[in-house]
Amino acid sequence: MSYGQRPWLARYADDQPADAAPDYPTMLAAWQAAATRSPDAVAIRYFDYACTVSKLDEMADAFAVALSERGVRKGDRVGLYLQNVPQFVIALLGSWKIGAVAVSINPMNKERELTELLTDSGAVALVCLESLYDIARAVLPKTSVRLTITTSELEYQTRNDERIFAGVSRVRQQGTEDMATLIEAHRRDRPAPVELEASDIAVLTYTSGTTGPPKGAMNTHGNMVFNAQTYRDWLKLDERDAIFGVAPLFHITGLVGHVAVALLIPCPLIIACRFEPNVVLEAVREHRATFTIGSITVFIALLNTPGAEREHLASLTKVYSGGAPIPPSTVEQFIDKFGHYIHCAYGLTETNSPAHMVPLNTRAPVDPATGAMSIGVPVYSTVVRIVDDAGAELPPGEIGELVVSGPVVVPGYWNKPEETAKALPGGALHTGDVGYMDADGWFYLVDRKKDQINAAGYKVWPREVEDVLYEHPAVREVAVVGVPDEYRGETVKAFVSLKPGTAAESAELIAFAKERLAAYKYPRSVELLAELPKTVTGKILRRELR
Structure with missing residues (x-):
């Protein structure tokens, strides 16, 4: 049986095509179509703030003009050093509107990591939370950043929930420009049209650096729009849905599984700055979120939150988890407590989030020999092979490395041709993950190659x-x-x-x-x-x- 075939389709998801073509060439084109189609739909909910599609588009236009007037050009890199706040989405869209490349930066990064990412990416601008500026201040003179724009997690809401914002206050930083002031100054201005292609880089997302210095995966517009569509179609998401952004937006799961798919549909993206279990439970109930995807540790935390009740997550009918193995026992506990099954998704930064997913409303099989839950089946137009150390393809049931090919895979790493050639020979991603495929086409992850114990x-x-x-x-x-x-x-x-x-x-x-x-x-x-x-x-x- 060829790994390019999908024997599971007829049995598990007969309404799903094996292959798909993107509706739009770029994320910017997808957003522009959504903004024309549904200007009055809610795009973002942030505590007590709601922003419509047309308002988000207007703010992104204004931000794009501000960047352009300050010398940021097509292909330049713009760092986003932010939590899960509306400004992340505004800055992302604004960067795309002038053809710039966003650089997503973990807000937990300290001086060393921030220096590495800004230096490696060659970012010329940085959008930074005021609360993180003390870290950035020490770093910026060592980098090519010539424009720093600050903002606050307190912007766009009035609740000031102490569980999230304890110790946070507004502090204007000398030598920086305020994001809200820039947007207001250019309100109703529009940037000059920019020509983008599917192969243009949308975001540089940096790997975690577990095997060496972080590498900037070049997530293209084509990559991102394809996998945004994958989420939309695989999960049957539409404008009646609402996405809870439980994953960090700087991470590939948040970028694609939250932001990109919400912009594509469009539907509300519900965000709450950072993960706090009680805040998440309340926000899901208040805003009637229907879909989320996050690490299994998120769902373990919700399970163990005192006072968590089934009604908190009653609306959350499309639940997915990725990024780490899912213990079957945790899935059963989640069903018992909240009534929802946790579907598995598997992917990497280099696959723009999912390469595999469990079909919606389908329970993944569990290997009786090992107790491992299946990570799902390859998503649209994606071929996954299991190979041995010599690169030879292995038959079903044999354990080897997962190698992924298709439109989900990035073209390479930023300014790292040797690393690209090593990890992506011929454009196929050698994941470093070890697993196998069963006779029905379900894939199972055993572990990371480097984590094996002898x-x-x-x-x-x-x-x-x-x-x-x-x-x-x-x-x-x-x-x-x-x-x-x-x-x-x-x-x-x-x-x-x-x-x-x-x-x-x-x-x-x-x-x-x-x-x-x-x-x-x-x-x-x-x-x-x-x-x-x-x-x-x-x-x-x-x-x-x-």
């Missing part, structure tokens, strides 16, 4: 051990790593955080795993932590635990 010659995949420990009723989060061992060379260690109000000893958890795993797989030690270290997107950081 215990006395036996191969142990951390995810399998983690899934077993998640079955323990007291376990909230778990991460498994290999640690040095004099006798075995390497052995298995687990780091565990417990659910509120529960108790468990390390010995109890070791015994629990020992009953359910082969002798070489169960953890020889378990360390209990109050919290496991995570990225801002919710991925648990195994490298820090090592």
Whole structure:
């Protein structure tokens, strides 16, 4: 069976085409069509603020003119150092309207990381929260940034919720320009038309740097509009839906699975600055969000939030998770508590969010041998092969590396031809993830290549051990790593955080795993932590635990 074929279509999603063509060549063209079609629709909800499509378009026009008058040109890079605030979307659209490239920057980045990204991208402008400017101030003289625009998370709302905004105040920064003032100064101005093609870069999104310095994935307009359409069509999203932006907007999941698809439809994008479980629960209920996608740690946090009730998420009928393995036990707990199934999606920065998804209203199979839940099936026009170390394609059931081809894949890394050639030979992305495909076309992720543990010659995949420990009723989060061992060379260690109000000893958890795993797989030690270290997107950081 060829991986290019899709045997699952007839059985699981017979109303889904195997291949698709984008409706629009660029994200800007998609937005312009949406703005013409639905000017009065709500585009953004931010606490008590609602912004229509036409108002968002007007503000993006004004911002584009302000950038242009200050010398920002087509192809220039504009850094966005922001939380999940309306200004992110305004600045993104405004940059596209003059053909500039947005550089999405993690708002948790400190001086070293910010310097790396601004230097590598060659950004000429930076849009920055006032609350982050003290970090930026020390960095900017070392970079090519010549225009700094500041704004505040307090803009565009009046609630000032202490759970989100404690300690935040308005501070005008010397040597910067205020974003709201610029927009007001150019209200009703329109930028000169710009010609963009599908191959033009829309955003530089930087990889997490787990295998070396961060690399800027060149997410093109064609990439982004294709996967925005994938979300729209796969999940049957339309203007009656509302998207809750639980993932950070700087991350590829937030950029495509939240912003791009909301701009394409258009439908409301609900954002709340940053993740706070109680605020999320209240905002979903208040604004009737119907779809979200986020890391599984987000849903674990909601499950363990005191006072969370089924009615909080009653409207949220299209729930997806990506970015980290999903324990089947967590899915069942979410169904029991909130009544909704968590569908899996799998992708990378280099695939513009999903390369695989579980069809809507379909339950993914769980491998009875390993307990792993399927990550889904390839999305439209996407071919995924499983290959061995020599690059030879493996048959169903055999474990190897996932290699992705199709319109979801970026053309390469910014100014890194050697890294591009290594990771994307011939345009096919070698993901570094290990998995297999079953006879029905469902794909399963085993783990990252680099995370495999070699215990006395036996191969142990951390995810399998983690899934077993998640079955323990007291376990909230778990991460498994290999640690040095004099006798075995390497052995298995687990780091565990417990659910509120529960108790468990390390010995109890070791015994629990020992009953359910082969002798070489169960953890020889378990360390209990109050919290496991995570990225801002919710991925648990195994490298820090090592």
